[in-house]
Amino acid sequence: MSVLAPTRRLGLTGNDAVALAWKQINPDVVAAYPITPSTQVVEKFSQYVADGVVQTQFVPVESEHSALSACVGAAACGARVMTATSSQGLALMHEILYIAAGLRLPIVMAVANRALSAPINIHGDHSDAMGSRDSGWLQLYAKDVQDAYDLTILAVRVAERARLPVMVGLDGFTLSHSLEVVDVYGDDAVRAFVGPGPDDHYHFLDSPEPITIGPLALPDSYMDFRRALAEAVARSAEIIAREAAAFREHFGRSLPVFVEPVAMEAARAAVVLMGSYAGVVEEAVLRWREAGRAVGLVRPVVFRPFPAEALRAALAGVEHVVVMERADTLSTLGGPLGVELRAALYGAVRRPVVTDVIFGLGGRELREEDLEQVGRLVEEAPGGVRYLGTGDGV
Amino acid sequence: MALNLRELSKRAEGLAPGHRACAGCGFPMIIRLLLATAPEPVVVVNATGCLEVVSTIYPYSAWPVPWLHNAFENAAATASGVEAAARALQARGRLARRPKVVAIGGDGGTYDIGLQSLSGAAERGHDFLYICYNNEGYMNTGIQRSSATPQGARTTTSPAGAVLPGKVQPRKDLTEIMAAHRMPYVAQASISHWGDLAKKLRRALTTSGPTFINVLTPCQPGWDYPPDQLVEIARLAVETRYWPLYEVEDGARYRLTYIPREPLPVRAWLERQGRFKHLLADEARVAELQAWVDDNWARLTSRAAASGERVS
Numbered sequence A: 001m002s003v004l005a006p007t008r009r010l011g012l013t014g015n016d017a018v019a020l021a022w023k024q025i026n027p028d029v030v031a032a033y034p035i036t037p038s039t040q041v042v043e044k045f046s047q048y049v050a051d052g053v054v055q056t057q058f059v060p061v062e063s064e065h066s067a068l069s070a071c072v073g074a075a076a077c078g079a080r081v082m083t084a085t086s087s088q089g090l091a092l093m094h095e096i097l098y099i100a101a102g103l104r105l106p107i108v109m110a111v112a113n114r115a116l117s118a119p120i121n122i123h124g125d126h127s128d129a130m131g132s133r134d135s136g137w138l139q140l141y142a143k144d145v146q147d148a149y150d151l152t153i154l155a156v157r158v159a160e161r162a163r164l165p166v167m168v169g170l171d172g173f174t175l176s177h178s179l180e181v182v183d184v185y186g187d188d189a190v191r192a193f194v195g196p197g198p199d200d201h202y203h204f205l206d207s208p209e210p211i212t213i214g215p216l217a218l219p220d221s222y223m224d225f226r227r228a229l230a231e232a233v234a235r236s237a238e239i240i241a242r243e244a245a246a247f248r249e250h251f252g253r254s255l256p257v258f259v260e261p262v263a264m265e266a267a268r269a270a271v272v273l274m275g276s277y278a279g280v281v282e283e284a285v286l287r288w289r290e291a292g293r294a295v296g297l298v299r300p301v302v303f304r305p306f307p308a309e310a311l312r313a314a315l316a317g318v319e320h321v322v323v324m325e326r327a328d329t330l331s332t333l334g335g336p337l338g339v340e341l342r343a344a345l346y347g348a349v350r351r352p353v354v355t356d357v358i359f360g361l362g363g364r365e366l367r368e369e370d371l372e373q374v375g376r377l378v379e380e381a382p383g384g385v386r387y388l389g390t391g392d393g394v
Numbered sequence B: 001m002a003l004n005l006r007e008l009s010k011r012a013e014g015l016a017p018g019h020r021a022c023a024g025c026g027f028p029m030i031i032r033l034l035l036a037t038a039p040e041p042v043v044v045v046n047a048t049g050c051l052e053v054v055s056t057i058y059p060y061s062a063w064p065v066p067w068l069h070n071a072f073e074n075a076a077a078t079a080s081g082v083e084a085a086a087r088a089l090q091a092r093g094r095l096a097r098r099p100k101v102v103a104i105g106g107d108g109g110t111y112d113i114g115l116q117s118l119s120g121a122a123e124r125g126h127d128f129l130y131i132c133y134n135n136e137g138y139m140n141t142g143i144q145r146s147s148a149t150p151q152g153a154r155t156t157t158s159p160a161g162a163v164l165p166g167k168v169q170p171r172k173d174l175t176e177i178m179a180a181h182r183m184p185y186v187a188q189a190s191i192s193h194w195g196d197l198a199k200k201l202r203r204a205l206t207t208s209g210p211t212f213i214n215v216l217t218p219c220q221p222g223w224d225y226p227p228d229q230l231v232e233i234a235r236l237a238v239e240t241r242y243w244p245l246y247e248v249e250d251g252a253r254y255r256l257t258y259i260p261r262e263p264l265p266v267r268a269w270l271e272r273q274g275r276f277k278h279l280l281a282d283e284a285r286v287a288e289l290q291a292w293v294d295d296n297w298a299r300l301t302s303r304a305a306a307s308g309e310r311v312s
Ligand SMILES: Cc1ncc(C[n+]2csc(CCOP(=O)(O)OP(=O)(O)O)c2C)c(N)n1
Pocket: B048, B049, B050, B051, B072, B073, B105, B106, B107, B108, B109, B110, B135, B137, B138, B139, B140, B141, B146
């Protein structure tokens, strides 16, 4: 183990933890525009810039569209680049998300996940990042503030080795604004782990053979680029696994890769859930277990690349799955996680019944009685799509 | 290096031969002059539009310098990122020499959809030159009106019809909007006056901080003229005072860099282009346009006079 400085325990909010990770990484360029609930990431980081404790060029742009555009410009030059956003901000970046991925630029973005308008709502759900799921960005989702910190550091190496942009999702308010105790590694340990910067294949700014980035591709070549991107996303799974192992080796902390199973031994039913509510649901699942019900929990940590194989393996012996998710596809088929999970399970030898439960949109709380309802759904295996916590009046 | 033809012609050919711009298109001249006058290495950020499309069809590129295209409306924001990266990499010893960043966009990508990002970058004071190659319309998508399109011009989204005379509104004055940002250097130029353009490019490239040049460049299919009349058409825009050549320092000091000795009526420019054909019989509309040109010239000369410049 090469931990270069002792780990400290600090009380940090999710946003503080991301900003602290950025400080320790000391990126070349940060370009960002504030939006609740990710604002404090940029506020904290600009204080680090003002205090001279990072050597980052901070570009306080006039919009999220320009934030990601500036990140693309900087990353194309071989710089290590970060940004943060939420909700409408991520939606405004949408056009450039595809360009960042298509140009294979290793940008790392913190997304403090939040609902989308209308009606306007500043609270947490996953609608924003789920709207970006086909853009070619890798997506990691934190369970707690520790995860938000760890995944931010991991994302740098994954992005640079996969040559793909990476989003790290932390649930708006439940993680972005909640204080938790976090094990923080030493600055030197973080810097040693992330290394000096992207390993440039080319030097855009001073190559003796200048290159053209982002040309026009006609039908004779465009599709080959897109296929290459799809293959890069597929290959990134290996890179994520390898880098998570390197993380464990370096910092002495294990990161769950792809999915984190809880109480899945001999489980006949499972709840599948991403993000910060995993902790609450874990408690419920453990209670159900004590009551003699063979229910476990599977938490996807990675949503892109979609962890189909890991999910199939984790759910192999299960007859019924309740997917709990904080986004909807409005396709009548349920939320994106449920839709993709059903697709992943279609080829399984034994296909469990999947019930898709949409909950927590726009920060709606998950109440005790909602958990009881989930417990009943686990038992009854009705399939289909449910909206939790809305009564029957909506 | 002196900015005369003999010296400029010694520089390597800028844009490689074999780009796909139309015969009678003006913007290759801007690029050649830019690359010939640049005293240090440049890196180019290009907005979506004709220039990008005709010069970089994969796997070919006509660019002999590092070149980056991101999207339509964000050349200035992208250039902000390039400039920030160059600073960061130089500070960290990963880049020996910081190149000058040049962003280039058409009038659509500059006057309209890209104005926000351009304004933001100018306000933040990034060290870069933004060149608007202004052909007064969205040419790449098939000649639609932009806010740079002159009043009365016919485009595919401001067609002339029974009740409408082509574009209803006069063109937006982007040069003045940029000057109002108090950038260190803002200029208006035309491909017809290459010596004037070369001086302005050199000036902008050697000024640190944000600089902006708005270059009028005719579009053959958009303006509808015989290809060999490209330069003449651009010259008429200047000689009729439709497109004054001037520069502004720090948003305050105005200088006309060319004063037509015997200014021609705007009709002399209008009647050489198909896009105004429907207008020529309508004396009132031509007079309206002439009044706009005269008013614009008067405002400009009074600003130049107030800056202590000779104005006639
Ligand atoms: C967001 C977005 N909207 C629309 C377009 C389509 N589009 C591409 S180029 C262009 C017009 C470009 O006009 P201009 O900037 O004047 O350059 P020109 O084509 O005249 O060279 C348009 C509308 C686009 N690429 N992106």
